[in-house]
Amino acid sequence: MFKIVKKQKLAEDTFLMEIESPEIAKKAKAGQFIILRIDEKGERIPLTIADHSKRTITIVFLVVGETTKQLASLRKGDKLLDFVGPLGNPSDIKEYGTVCLVGGGLGIAPIYSIGKALKKSKNNIITIIGAKTKKHLFWEDRFKKISHKLIICTDDGSKGIKGFVSNALKNLMEEERINLVIAIGPPIMMKVISDITKDRIKTIASLNPIMIDGMGMCGVCRVIVDETVKFACSDGPEFDAHKIEWDELMNRNKMYAEEEQCNNQKCVKK
Numbered sequence: 001m002f003k004i005v006k007k008q009k010l011a012e013d014t015f016l017m018e019i020e021s022p023e024i025a026k027k028a029k030a031g032q033f034i035i036l037r038i039d040e041k042g043e044r045i046p047l048t049i050a051d052h053s054k055r056t057i058t059i060v061f062l063v064v065g066e067t068t069k070q071l072a073s074l075r076k077g078d079k080l081l082d083f084v085g086p087l088g089n090p091s092d093i094k095e096y097g098t099v100c101l102v103g104g105g106l107g108i109a110p111i112y113s114i115g116k117a118l119k120k121s122k123n124n125i126i127t128i129i130g131a132k133t134k135k136h137l138f139w140e141d142r143f144k145k146i147s148h149k150l151i152i153c154t155d156d157g158s159k160g161i162k163g164f165v166s167n168a169l170k171n172l173m174e175e176e177r178i179n180l181v182i183a184i185g186p187p188i189m190m191k192v193i194s195d196i197t198k199d200r201i202k203t204i205a206s207l208n209p210i211m212i213d214g215m216g217m218c219g220v221c222r223v224i225v226d227e228t229v230k231f232a233c234s235d236g237p238e239f240d241a242h243k244i245e246w247d248e249l250m251n252r253n254k255m256y257a258e259e260e261q262c263n264n265q266k267c268v269k270k
Contacts, residue, residue, distance in 0.1 A: 002036075002083040005056060007076050010138035011131070013063040014106070015072050018056040024085045028052045030117040031091030031110075031206065031238055034059065037082035038074070043067050046211045048110035048184075048237070049086065057085070060109035060138075088237045091204075093117045097179035098124040100172065101147075102165050102193055104185025105131055110206060111184050112142055119146045126176065127151070128168045130185075134159035166192045173200070180204070183241060187250045194241035205241035207232045209253055224248050 006018035024034065033048045034057060045067055051058035063072050074080075091114045099118050103111040108129045119125050125146055130153035131137045137159060143150050151168050152160030161168055166189065169181070173196070181203040183193040190205040197203045209232050211221040221232040224245035230236065 001079040001081065004074060004076055004078050004080070007074070010060065012133075012135040013072075014060065014136065014138060015063070016050070016058060016060050017071075017074075018053075018058050019080065019083055020055060021057050021083055021085075022055040024083070025052045025055055025057055028057060028086040029090035030093060030113040032086035032088045033208075033237060034083060034085030035087060035211070036071075036080050036084070038067065038070055039081050042070070042081070044082070044212060046087075046208060046233075048206065048208070049113060050109040051113050051116075057083075060106065062106045088233060089235075091117065091182075091238060093121050095122050098126065098177060099180045099182065100169065100176075100178045101125065101127045102169060102181060102183040102185070102189075103127070103129045104165050104183075104189040105136070107183075107185030107189075107206075108137075108139060111182060112139060112146075114182060115143070115146050124148050126172065126178070128153065128165045128172070130154065130165035130168070130189075132156065164192075165189065166196055169193060170196055173197075181241075182206075182238075187246060187253060190241060191244075191246040191250075194244070194246070198242050203241040204238050205244060206237045207239060207244070207249065208237065209249060223252075 003020040005020050008016040010016050028049050033046050035044050035046050037044050047059045050060045063069050101111045101115045115125050126149045127143045127147040128151045132155045153165050153168050178201050181197050181201050183190045184206045209221045212218045222229050225239050226243040
């Protein structure tokens, strides 16, 4: 059992939890993820490691379905049945020069640990974070500490620049010489980012497709990269964004959309 040592609401339907797991924490690196299960009847859900200390792993999640709703109902002191990790390959941390981090929605959380590690490797960090409204933004204070420049975007213009993170990146590319872009967020956002930077800037995307075992055995998280089948859990989760078959990824992520909607609405199929 894994104890919840901290719980905090970060933004609209967005929560932070620190889980006591020293064995995972001492091995965790930026870019990796964990898989948790609340109880014996619960589903397994993958979440990227947002931060870690010597004894704890920080996760950030958005309430979108029954499992995350149940997770959000737990309190400090409660325990999780399963907490497995660290899984996946860590980010390639080295000195690149100027790195632009782009985080959209929940993707704001995982780019933080990557950015923190890249700053330690003497990179110049420019961060673009975006959300629907200012109520959905979080960790601006954290990013200010690691970024030489922080650009905030909201769809409705309630804070920062009105519009998408892709537009902010496009403008930034005219002003700055960027050596690497790392994008984490909804697949459509990452696809647009990769289209903008193609043939101009090396771009990495972190994928979070449908996943079960997290070790490459079940094959559920397969993605097409450079016309070859890869498994996001064991080959990734980070890939060259310009080689990802984005349309195939987005179609696969919709496989259980009807069941999820039905479950959220408590409907009964005949």
